[in-house]
Amino acid sequence: MRVRVVGAGVVGLTSALCLAQAGHQVEVVAATTGNGTTSSVAAALWYPYRAYPRAEVTRWSATTYQVLRGLTADPSSGVRMRSGRELFRQRTSDPWWRDAVPELGRVAVERLPPGYVDGYELRVPVVDMAVHLPWLLGKLAAVGVVLRVGQVDDLAAAFEGVDAVVNCTGLASRRLLHDETLTPVRGQVVVVAQFGLSEWFLDQNDPRQLVYVVPRNDTVLLGGTAEEGDEGLDVQPATSAAILERCTELVPALGQARILSHRVGLRPGRPSVRLETEVTDHGPVVHCYGHGGAGVTLSYGCAEDVAALVSGLS
Numbered sequence: 001m002r003v004r005v006v007g008a009g010v011v012g013l014t015s016a017l018c019l020a021q022a023g024h025q026v027e028v029v030a031a032t033t034g035n036g037t038t039s040s041v042a043a044a045l046w047y048p049y050r051a052y053p054r055a056e057v058t059r060w061s062a063t064t065y066q067v068l069r070g071l072t073a074d075p076s077s078g079v080r081m082r083s084g085r086e087l088f089r090q091r092t093s094d095p096w097w098r099d100a101v102p103e104l105g106r107v108a109v110e111r112l113p114p115g116y117v118d119g120y121e122l123r124v125p126v127v128d129m130a131v132h133l134p135w136l137l138g139k140l141a142a143v144g145v146v147l148r149v150g151q152v153d154d155l156a157a158a159f160e161g162v163d164a165v166v167n168c169t170g171l172a173s174r175r176l177l178h179d180e181t182l183t184p185v186r187g188q189v190v191v192v193a194q195f196g197l198s199e200w201f202l203d204q205n206d207p208r209q210l211v212y213v214v215p216r217n218d219t220v221l222l223g224g225t226a227e228e229g230d231e232g233l234d235v236q237p238a239t240s241a242a243i244l245e246r247c248t249e250l251v252p253a254l255g256q257a258r259i260l261s262h263r264v265g266l267r268p269g270r271p272s273v274r275l276e277t278e279v280t281d282h283g284p285v286v287h288c289y290g291h292g293g294a295g296v297t298l299s300y301g302c303a304e305d306v307a308a309l310v311s312g313l314s
């Protein structure tokens with residue numbers, strides 16, 4: 001089939017790749033690419049966060065885990081397996097997404113920082129988005145997928161010359177489709193230069209806000225915030241200072257780290273990921289948006305489902 005994918009974030013690009021690999025003729029059209037996408041802001045730690053429903057999220061996350069682990073064989077993909085610790089201030093049962101990972105251990109008491117009483121210890125893929133998004137574009141070009149920069153104001157217009165449209169516009173589906181169930185969940189992060197950190201850290205229960213420290217190839221990403229309904233894209237200096245303070249409490253070596261940049265992104269929050277076919281007067285639209293704080297974690301799993309839905313149309 002001839003397919004047009006609207007959107008060049010991680011969801012659009014992985015969908016386009018799976019579609020091309022399934023034998024479809026694919027074009028991607030997107031208003032922004034690379035650094036202009038929310039996907040480029042992601043810490044891109046494999047972790048099912050603020051995405052629903054749980055059963056599907058666990059299945060998509062499990063698939064993505066395996067695909068990303070496979071990509072670590074190619075260092076140019078920007079994907080690495082990294083061990084890390086999620087820390088808790090009270091005893092905690094296994095996470096609902098436990099089945100998505102092959103192994104999940106408990107942090108030994110002597111490895112719990114002060115103030116914490118429990119923790120998960122696990123090895124997961126971490127994706128350097130500054131590397132992976134261009135890598136995906138290179139893969140797409142190699143299999144003949146054309147990328148066009150352009151705004152789509154009405155999905156009906158996206159059908160010109162194609163049999164099916166795949167909608168991967170993330171939070172922008174709120175305006176494009178008047179989907180009022182989408183909510184921005186603002187996230188601000190601080191990017192510092194790598195200083196030899198290999199392990200990631202996460203604390204979702206700090207009463208002040210989220211805390212995460214995620215090492216990538218040349219940088220370490222510090223977060224964060226999850227401000228529901230806030231659409232402000234400007235960097236808030238007080239928020240950056242608070243992020244640095246919380247992260248440095250957890251990883252004291254950050255006190256010496258060189259700050260490179262501050263970034264803000266709006267997670268596409270939705271009560272459930274929308275991954276389904278809608279039959280319109282102009283042809284079939286496969287929607288894939290609303291991945292919340294887990295678009296990278298769900299990407300390849302969802303992309304496989306997108307390709308299966310499109311293949312099922314013919």
Ligand SMILES: Cc1cc2nc3c(=O)[nH]c(=O)nc-3n(C[C@H](O)[C@H](O)[C@H](O)COP(=O)(O)OP(=O)(O)OC[C@H]3O[C@@H](n4cnc5c(N)ncnc54)[C@H](O)[C@@H]3O)c2cc1C
Nearest residue numbers: 007008009011031032039044045152170187265295296297
């Ligand atoms: C601070 C922060 C930290 C995060 N950390 C993680 C993490 O550790 N792990 C994880 O898995 N996820 C994380 N996320 C979430 C993740 O970034 C998102 O879930 C993901 O980026 C959503 O991808 P997407 O492709 O749907 O959307 P986007 O990246 O927003 O891409 C949407 C694309 O659609 C295009 N588009 C939109 N409207 C139109 C239109 N009308 N016409 C043409 N093109 C259009 C845009 O230009 C863009 O190319 C984080 C997010 C933030 C903000």
